[in-house]
Amino acid sequence: MNHFGKRLCVSTFGESHGAGIGCVIEGMPAGVPLHVKNIQAWLERRRPGKTPYATARKESDTVQVLSGVFEDLTTGTPIALFIPNENQKSSDYGAVKELFRPGHADLTYWKKYGLRDYRGGGRSSARETAARVAAAGVVEALLEALNIRVQSGICAIGEVLGETVDFEHAKASEIFALDPTCEEAQKATILAAKNSHDSVGGSALVRIVGAPAGLGEPLYDKLDARLAEAMMGINGVKAVEIGEGINAARLKGSQNNDLMSANGFLSNHAGGILGGISSGAPIELRVHFKPTPSIFHAQPTQDIHGNSVTCNLKGRHDPCIAVRGSVVAEAMAVLVVADMLLLNMGSTIEQVKKLYM
Ligand code: FMN
Incomplete structure (x- = not known):
């Protein structure tokens, strides 16, 4: 379906070559600051047409806030955002009108619906992810009010794996590279693929810092399960790892357990989640495109x-979808954490009493 979230719900709509795309956010508490410039800043990071490492489609991605805000504060009512499409070149797609692009969703949309909007992939296009990113631009203020920060960057492009993690560097990098020492090699890998009319895969790291212990709703809405579902729902994502991830299957318990002292955890193989509930340690996931x-x-x-x-x-x-995809992954993490924060509010009688007594 086209909506997600239990307490903070987001529905998105729109296609690549239609009038535009957008979303409706429900469940945002009233009184949270909402500034168009913050939404625009998120969209700017995902926006195409800026560098040789992304698609040349030029979109200003100018967002319109249609509802749910009064005097720069959320009103507790549905927040609707709309982003008009500006730079569709539907003629580019005439050649694929009747054929299925290998690796894309053309075949499966056709099999499922018996027709498809072939222009730019229609609804299956990652143009839709701009709506998710715009939603994060609204919802982030809720996390900020609680001193929770979500960051992302690129940790691998093709075979070029970064080793260090510098989120400040990633912010200024054209490919959001986390490791400055291999950024040039990663850029060269993208350009080499592009120049040979090919493309290349990549991986993003998402880190959530400041989330309290207790987020996650066992058993079927565990935090790790919800994060993985949100990430797997992004176009082109093929795997998600939490903390040590796949490597945990190669380790012994004595290597993988996070030992504790009075000061907290001594390591973070668990990626900040135990039993589907946040532990208070940074939450870390790797998203593979x-x-x-x-x-x-x-x-x-x-x-x-x-x-x-x-x-x-x-x-x-895009010669490498991981680059702009990393911003989408960060956005989805913001939306999941916000949902979990709101869901967790009634987990103990003390919390309920705080609210009502
Ligand atoms: N696929 C393309 O064929 N061309 C693109 O330019 C393109 N850009 C993308 C940009 C982003 C930010 C993301 C997240 C994905 C992009 N994709 C692109 C991937 C397709 O949307 C995706 O592969 C397709 O919908 C099929 O879905 P699947 O790969 O999840 O099976």
Whole structure:
């Protein structure tokens, strides 16, 4: 479906080449500061057309706040945001009108709905992720009020794996690189793929600092499960790791357990989550993106009539979706944490009494 969240709910709408995209956010408490410039700053980080490392599609991504705000404060009513599409080149997609792009969602949308908006992938296009990012630009203020910070950056592009993590560096980097020492190699990897009309995969790191212990609703809304679901729901994400992640399966208990002292945890293999509940340690996840499916090689495929045909794409595409995808992953983390904060408010009688007595 097109909505997510239990207590803080976001619905998104719109297609790549329609009038625009947007979202409706429900459940934001009243009285939270809401400034268009903050939403715009989030959108600016995801915006295409700025660097050689992203698609050349030029969108100003100018957001309109349609409801839910009065004198720069949320009113507790639904907040609707709209971002008009400006730079659609639907003619680029004439060639794929009747064929299924390998690696994209064309075949499955066709099989499921019996028709599809082939222009830019329609609803399956990651243009929709701008709406999620805009939502995070609203919801972040709730986290800020509680001193919770969500950060992201790129930890790997193709085979070039970063080792150090510098979120301040990532902010200023054109590819949001977390490790300055391998940023140039990572950029070169993207350009090499692009120049050979190909694409490359990559991985993002998301860190949440300052989240209190107790977030997560066992058993079926565990924090790690909800984060993984949110990340897996991003276009092109193929794996998510929490804390030590896959490597935990290679370790012994004595290596993986986070020992504790009176001052707290001595390590963070758990990535800040135990039993589906935040422990108070930083929450860390790695989000792995596949290479962009739309590439400019002639590739064998099928058309809607069942014929074998060759796919020769035109158009503008991201050579590495992980780069802009890292901002989307950060946005989804903001939305999940906010939902969990609101859901956790009634977990003990003391909390309920604080509210009502
Ligand atoms: N896919 C493309 O073919 N071209 C693109 O330019 C493109 N840009 C993307 C940008 C972002 C920020 C993200 C998150 C994804 C992008 N994708 C792009 C990926 C597709 O949307 C995605 O692969 C497609 O919807 C199929 O879904 P799946 O890969 O999750 O199976």
